[in-house]
Amino acid sequence: MVEVLVAVAIIAVLAALGASAVFAGLARAKQVHCANNMRQIGVALTAHAVNNNGFFPETTHTVAVNKAWIAALEDEMGPNYDELRLCPADPYKEERLERGGTSYILNSYIFVPEIGPFGEELSSPCNNMQCIEEPARTLMAFIVSEEQTVEATMDHTHSRGWTRSWENVLRDIQPDRHRTGRPDNDHSRGSANYLFIDGHVETWKASDVKQRIEAGENFAEPPNLREDA
Numbered sequence: 001m002v003e004v005l006v007a008v009a010i011i012a013v014l015a016a017l018g019a020s021a022v023f024a025g026l027a028r029a030k031q032v033h034c035a036n037n038m039r040q041i042g043v044a045l046t047a048h049a050v051n052n053n054g055f056f057p058e059t060t061h062t063v064a065v066n067k068a069w070i071a072a073l074e075d076e077m078g079p080n081y082d083e084l085r086l087c088p089a090d091p092y093k094e095e096r097l098e099r100g101g102t103s104y105i106l107n108s109y110i111f112v113p114e115i116g117p118f119g120e121e122l123s124s125p126c127n128n129m130q131c132i133e134e135p136a137r138t139l140m141a142f143i144v145s146e147e148q149t150v151e152a153t154m155d156h157t158h159s160r161g162w163t164r165s166w167e168n169v170l171r172d173i174q175p176d177r178h179r180t181g182r183p184d185n186d187h188s189r190g191s192a193n194y195l196f197i198d199g200h201v202e203t204w205k206a207s208d209v210k211q212r213i214e215a216g217e218n219f220a221e222p223p224n225l226r227e228d229a
Contacts, residue, residue, distance in 0.1 A: 030089040031178040034103075035193045035201045037084045038141060041104060042199040044076035044084075045069070045140065046129075054129040059156035061112045069111075070102045070155055087143055089177055092150050100152040104195075105144045105172065107220050108157045126222070133224040135197035142173040142220075143192050159220035166213050175206035186210065 049056050057069035065071065074081050086093040087103035096102060111127050132138050147170065148154045157172040166186065169175065176183055179190025188207045195201050212219055 027089070027178055027180050030087075031191070031193065031203065034087045034089060034143070034178070035203065037087065038104060038193055038195040038201045039199060040077065040080075040084050041073070042140060042195050042197075042201075044073040046199060047076045048073060049129050056111065056127040056129070058127065059106055059108075059111045060153045061108075061156055065100070065152045068152070068155055069106060070152065071100070087177065090143075091146065095150040099150050101150050102152070102155060103144055104141050105154065106141050106156045107139050108159050109220055109222055110138070110140065110197075112156055114160065129197075132197050132222070134222070136200065138197045138222045139194055139220055140197045141195040143177045145170060145172055145174050147171055157220065159218065162213060162220060163218040164214065164216050166210055169209070169213055175204070175209045178203075179206075 045056055057072040058067070060068045070085055077084050082097060085102040085104065086096060090096065090103040093103060109126070110132070126132070129135075142157060144154060158168070159172065161168045162172070170187055173192070174187070175192050176187045176190030177192040183189070188210045191203050191205050192209075193201050193203050209219070
């Protein structure tokens with residue numbers, strides 16, 4: 001009887017380990033798929049800029065939904081348009097598909113002009129390739145937060161407000177989009193993909209992103225604007 005119980009216990013442990021490996025493999029596959037989507041979006045954004053005197057498409061902050069970037073890139077992204085604009089790990093991808101939304105949002109430092117309390121323009125928009133001094137170090141797009149609406153209007157961050165505020169970051173983006181199991185309370189376990197202006201994608205651990213924000217680094221800010229650059 002003891003031997004049977006030991007055998008059952010061993011089988012249970014092996015099954016648990018096998019299940020963990022399977023879930024980890026699925027999460028990794030979705031992360032790779034998502035990164036490829038972001039690279040394709042980067043290619044489409046660059047192609048649009050090349051054909052429009054260096055200008056990237058705008059967000060719904062400044063133009064109507066049917067003219068904003070995710071709609072404007074449909075031709076550049078081709079027949080895989082619906083698949084490319086949705087992260088396979090996004091739990092709301094079906095709702096975003098139905099509403100014309102996207103799992104990816106653009107960096108407001110680049111795509112949204114800074115406006116003062118009285119409607120005055122505090123900084124000029126920088127959504128032109130010639131405006132980007134260090135494309136390999138300047139972030140273009142992130143994965144949208146689960147807290148945000150699935151509507152097509154949610155296509156850009158509010159990243160100027162991220163400095164030292166992890167809560168503001170979580171309202172915009174999902175640093176733990178790629179994880180196994182349930183999220184922890186502060187979403188610092190897991191990782192997410194980040195698209196840069198030059199088209200390359202990096203995967204960052206959520207814990208590292210949280211640490212950088214709490215240290216006062218707003219990584220969404222273009223390097224030429226940072227005091228410590």
